[in-house]
Amino acid sequence: xxxxxxxxxxxxxxxxxxxxxxxxxxxxxxxxxxxxxxxxxxxxxxxxxxxxxxxxxxxxxxxxxxxxxxxxxxxxxxxxxxxxxxxxxxxxxxxxxxxxxxxxxxxxxxxxxxxxxxxxxxxxxxxxxxxxxxxxxxxxxxxxxxxxxxxxxxxxxxxxxxxxxxxxxxxxxxxxxxxxxxxxxxxxxxxxxxxxxxxxxxxxxxxxxxxxxxxxxxxxxxxxxxxxxxxxxxxxxxxxxxxxxxxxxxxxxxxxxx
Amino acid sequence: xxxxxxxxxxxxxxxxxxxxxxxxxxxxxxxxxxxxxxxxxxxxxxxxxxxxxxxxxxxxxxxxxxxxxxxxxxxxxxxxxxxxxxxxxxxxxxxxxxxxxxxxxxxxxxxxxxxxxxxxxxxxxxxxxxxxxxxxxxxxxxxxxxxxxxxxxxxxxxxxxxxxxxxxxxxxxxxxxxxxxxxxxxxxxxxxxxxxxxxxxxxxxxxxxxxxxxxxxxxxxxxxxxxxxxxxxxxxxxxxxxxxxxxxxxxxxxxxxxxxxxxxxxxxxxxxxxxxxxxxxxxxxxxxxxxxxxxxxxxxxxxxxxxxxxxxxxxxxxxxxxxxxxxxxxxxxxxxxxxxxxxxxxxxxxxxxxxxxxxxxxxxxxxxxxxxxxxxxxxxxxxxxxx
Amino acid sequence: xxxxxxxxxxxxxxxxxxxxxxxxxxxxxxxxxxxxxxxxxxxxxxxxxxxxxxxxxxxxxxxxxxxxxxxxxxxxxxxxxxxxxxxxxxxxxxxxxxxxxxxxxxxxxxxxxxxxxxxxxxxxxxxxxxxxxxxxxxxxxxxxxxxxxxxxxxxxxxxxxxxxxxxxxxxxxxxxxxxxxxxxxxxxxxxxxxxxxxxxxxxxxxxxxxxxxxxxxxxxxxxxxxxxxxxxxxxxxxxxxxxxxxxxxxxxxxxxxxxxxxxxxxxxxxxxxxxxxxxxxxxxxxxxxxxxxxxxxxxxxxxxx
Numbered sequence: 001x002x003x004x005x006x007x008x009x010x011x012x013x014x015x016x017x018x019x020x021x022x023x024x025x026x027x028x029x030x031x032x033x034x035x036x037x038x039x040x041x042x043x044x045x046x047x048x049x050x051x052x053x054x055x056x057x058x059x060x061x062x063x064x065x066x067x068x069x070x071x072x073x074x075x076x077x078x079x080x081x082x083x084x085x086x087x088x089x090x091x092x093x094x095x096x097x098x099x100x101x102x103x104x105x106x107x108x109x110x111x112x113x114x115x116x117x118x119x120x121x122x123x124x125x126x127x128x129x130x131x132x133x134x135x136x137x138x139x140x141x142x143x144x145x146x147x148x149x150x151x152x153x154x155x156x157x158x159x160x161x162x163x164x165x166x167x168x169x170x171x172x173x174x175x176x177x178x179x180x181x182x183x184x185x186x187x188x189x190x191x192x193x194x195x196x197x198x199x200x201x202x203x204x205x206x207x208x209x210x211x212x213x214x215x216x217x218x219x220x221x222x223x224x225x226x227x228x229x230x231x232x233x234x235x236x237x238x239x240x241x242x243x244x245x246x247x248x249x250x251x252x253x254x255x256x257x258x
Numbered sequence: 259x260x261x262x263x264x265x266x267x268x269x270x271x272x273x274x275x276x277x278x279x280x281x282x283x284x285x286x287x288x289x290x291x292x293x294x295x296x297x298x299x300x301x302x303x304x305x306x307x308x309x310x311x312x313x314x315x316x317x318x319x320x321x322x323x324x325x326x327x328x329x330x331x332x333x334x335x336x337x338x339x340x341x342x343x344x345x346x347x348x349x350x351x352x353x354x355x356x357x358x359x360x361x362x363x364x365x366x367x368x369x370x371x372x373x374x375x376x377x378x379x380x381x382x383x384x385x386x387x388x389x390x391x392x393x394x395x396x397x398x399x400x401x402x403x404x405x406x407x408x409x410x411x412x413x414x415x416x417x418x419x420x421x422x423x424x425x426x427x428x429x430x431x432x433x434x435x436x437x438x439x440x441x442x443x444x445x446x447x448x449x450x451x452x453x454x455x456x457x458x459x460x461x462x463x464x465x466x467x468x469x470x471x472x473x474x475x476x477x478x479x480x481x482x483x484x485x486x487x488x489x490x491x492x493x494x495x496x497x498x499x500x501x502x503x504x505x506x507x508x509x510x511x512x513x514x515x516x517x518x519x520x521x522x523x524x525x526x527x528x529x530x531x532x533x534x535x536x537x538x539x540x541x542x543x544x545x546x547x548x549x550x551x552x553x554x555x556x557x558x559x560x561x562x563x564x565x566x567x568x569x570x571x572x573x574x575x576x577x578x579x580x581x582x583x584x585x586x587x588x589x590x591x592x593x594x595x596x597x598x599x600x601x602x603x604x605x606x607x608x609x610x611x612x613x614x615x616x617x618x619x620x621x622x623x624x625x626x627x628x629x630x631x632x633x634x635x636x637x638x639x640x641x642x643x644x645x
Numbered sequence: 646x647x648x649x650x651x652x653x654x655x656x657x658x659x660x661x662x663x664x665x666x667x668x669x670x671x672x673x674x675x676x677x678x679x680x681x682x683x684x685x686x687x688x689x690x691x692x693x694x695x696x697x698x699x700x701x702x703x704x705x706x707x708x709x710x711x712x713x714x715x716x717x718x719x720x721x722x723x724x725x726x727x728x729x730x731x732x733x734x735x736x737x738x739x740x741x742x743x744x745x746x747x748x749x750x751x752x753x754x755x756x757x758x759x760x761x762x763x764x765x766x767x768x769x770x771x772x773x774x775x776x777x778x779x780x781x782x783x784x785x786x787x788x789x790x791x792x793x794x795x796x797x798x799x800x801x802x803x804x805x806x807x808x809x810x811x812x813x814x815x816x817x818x819x820x821x822x823x824x825x826x827x828x829x830x831x832x833x834x835x836x837x838x839x840x841x842x843x844x845x846x847x848x849x850x851x852x853x854x855x856x857x858x859x860x861x862x863x864x865x866x867x868x869x870x871x872x873x874x875x876x877x878x879x880x881x882x883x884x885x886x887x888x889x890x891x892x893x894x895x896x897x898x899x900x901x902x903x904x905x906x907x908x909x910x911x912x913x914x915x916x917x918x919x920x921x922x923x924x925x926x927x928x929x930x931x932x933x934x935x936x937x938x939x940x941x942x943x944x945x946x947x948x949x950x
């Protein structure tokens with residue numbers, strides 16, 4: 001079983017974000033980067049499959065980005081990946097999902113992966129596109145937003161999380177691309193001995209130009225901070241009118257009354 | 259010159275932080291107030307399984323071989339959430355290191371893997387006695403050879419982890435006639451040893467979750483090969499190996515200090531008095547500036563000491579400086595942070611009062627600040643020529 | 646500009662969120678056509694063209710077939726924009742449609758600024774203007790961002806779509822209903838909390854009723870829990886649970902710092918309090934100055950309608 005896990009390194013979402021000098025992305029300076037949370041579930045699921053198969057699986061952890069992303073790749077390897085692939089790209093922020101998926105597809109095309117795991121979205125760009133585009137480019141089956149995954153032979157039975165707590169059970173054959181939702185499993189912490197042993201594993205590096213031939217299909221024209229909350233809007237008056245006023249505000253400002 | 263951590267060190271720090279914030283922080287206040295040992299020991303076991311009990315131990319004995327910088331980073335992160343857990347991790351690491359450093363191959367294989375894997379909840383140091391604290395050479399516990407066994411008699415005080423430690427590294431006088439400090443030996447005493455009695459628990463000001471007890475040796479018989487290191491060479495082991503422990507305790511103190519200041523600083527950004535955030539007041543800003551400057555200096559001293567150790571250089575002076583400065587800076591930081599929060603700082607609804615209690619002992623155990631100063635001065639003076 | 650709006654349909658029903666697609670297209674001032682893969686009886690109340698493919702034949706969830714149907718509708722409509730809801734359905738299908746067409750996709754649109762698409766980034770801490778470089782594009786829009794106002798009305802002109810049978814690589818096995826779980830306030834979208842200002846234990850029932858009417862959970866402050874009015878599992882604050890729901894309604898909550906620590910990161914905060922100067926006003930988006938026990942039952946009654 002050949003497994004590819006595509007991960008991204010993203011800033012800690014608790015950070016304070018500033019817009020960079022170009023005004024089209026966030027300023028990466030002073031941010032602490034870590035593995036995209038959704039991708040931790042992807043790595044964990046891949047490692048569980050390998051364990052289920054008694055070790056008869058080979059897991060490649062791939063990430064695209066500048067030198068800093070090696071840390072996230074190494075975390076994936078410490079969690080149980082067999083090999084790391086660093087696609088070196090100092091212009092990651094300018095790539096759109098189409099380019100990222102095309103790059104991964106170019107890497108993966110000749111390698112006959114049986115299963116490709118990735119997070120359902122990245123925490124920074126949040127486009128929810130790369131996995132599904134990748135499946136389309138490779139001609140693989142695609143199942144997204146998984147919170148359950150069971151492999152029997154080459155058949156996967158999976159649970160997709162829909163809205164309102166409803167789940168859908170789906171079944172498909174390998175090869176496939178699957179995207180992982182939070183809660184799919186409980187990602188393990190890498191153990192310290194495994195972190196130290198990552199050095200003994202293979203870490204391949206390629207310039208992005210080896211795989212990327214596509215132009216972007218979307219551009220970010222501008223990035224900015226949303227408007228700040230002011231102080232509370234004060235409503236006073238007759239109770240019945242207040243109730244109507246409040247419900248109107250809730251309809252307008254929140255999504256809970258849909 | 260390079261201040262960057264390696265990727266491995268960053269990952270270890272991240273793992274420690276994630277574990278501490280997820281598993282330790284949510285229960286820390288409860289463990290402090292109720293002393294719930296089951297949860298505490300459960301967390302120690304998980305930390306062992308992740309490799310935190312043998313950070314500097316060779317792989318063949320079940321360690322991570324990650325170095326002292328990683329050890330320092332990990333302890334700071336753990337202590338940010340729970341100081342009791344951090345001190346247990348620090349001491350257990352130290353026990354493993356002492357055995358690795360002076361033990362026989364059989365001793366290493368018998369004891370280190372058990373602590374590293376969590377089979378033993380902790381390792382314990384039994385050096386201090388009622389009349390031998392800063393002056394360990396004044397100890398009165400004795401060990402005499404009786405056939406193929408050593409027989410220990412005496413008592414030890416303030417012994418961390420005593421009720422759940424699997425093995426004690428214990429010191430006893432083996433040659434009463436030798437000059438002071440030259441007749442002390444070191445032994446490995448298993449928890450189940452005949453004549454080893456766990457005495458009364460210390461009622462402490464802080465670090466409540468970790469146990470601190472008296473232990474008694476009542477004709478405690480241990481095998482002849484339980485001698486750790488050379489006969490009558492025990493005190494050198496204690497003095498030498500505790501150097502690494504100083505980096506551990508300094509790092510632990512730093513973690514408590516940072517936790518306190520981080521909490522109080524967030525509070526200052528939210529607390530409104532006189533119609534504005536108290537963080538707007540210069541009085542508060544100076545507290546923030548001074549405390550974080552001191553904590554940053556502490557971090558750099560700790561990193562330097564750990565770096566020298568990882569490079570195989572002498573680090574006695576640096577470790578003592580780091581422990582002295584970090585623990586005192588952390589004590590000041592906790593005092594300041596509590597002050598910033600006023601009445602809320604003094605309330606058990608907020609963690610500041612716990613931090614303030616937990617941090618106090620860091621400038622006392624594993625060498626008081628005064629002893630650190632003696633070591634620092636001795637190290638400096640011995641290098642200054644005199645006629 | 647022509648939009649093809651892809652309706653959401655599940656368990657035999659058109660989902661209301663589909664109407665938000667209309668609101669979005671109206672915001673753009675674009676021509677609208679809709680696509681429903683469902684049953685004709687569930688066709689949206691919309692006085693324009695609705696392409697209809699039979700879910701009985703193609704399945705409610707069958708990405709391979711649905712992709713072909715969307716592509717066919719887009720071809721017939723010559724749609725410039727193929728618009729999905731940013732949902733499990735849109736996440737799944739939109740990128741596969743866009744990739745088939747080699748066209749741009751813009752996801753999670755939360756606004757339209759000067760006819761351009763505004764999308765959220767970094768947990769909604771940032772906004773981006775994202776623009777397709779291709780003439781045609783797939784879009785997903787954030788539910789709730791374009792709130793469909795008014796009653797949907799109109800009779801659609803139905804145009805049926807049939808596609809040749811093809812392989813379905815993803816087999817849909819069935820739905821699993823939402824399970825009733827133990828109380829986990831952190832997962833609730835709506836929390837309505839009782840503070841000491843509700844007056845007495847019996848009044849908590851009214852607060853719980855509002856929580857239920859809003860599809861949320863009951864929360865409580867520490868004094869209310871300490872007084873035994875509400876179980877501890879409902880406590881929000883530094884010594885209870887830390888929550889950040891989409892809507893937090895604080896009823897008779899003064900805003901002690903312990904409590905604020907547990908809820909101030911909620912997306913939208915409503916405070917109902919007699920005291921206009923209560924500190925809860927510092928974190929609230931809306932402060933309703935009223936007697937909790939008058940306003941809350943009135944709200945619940947109006948929601949029931």
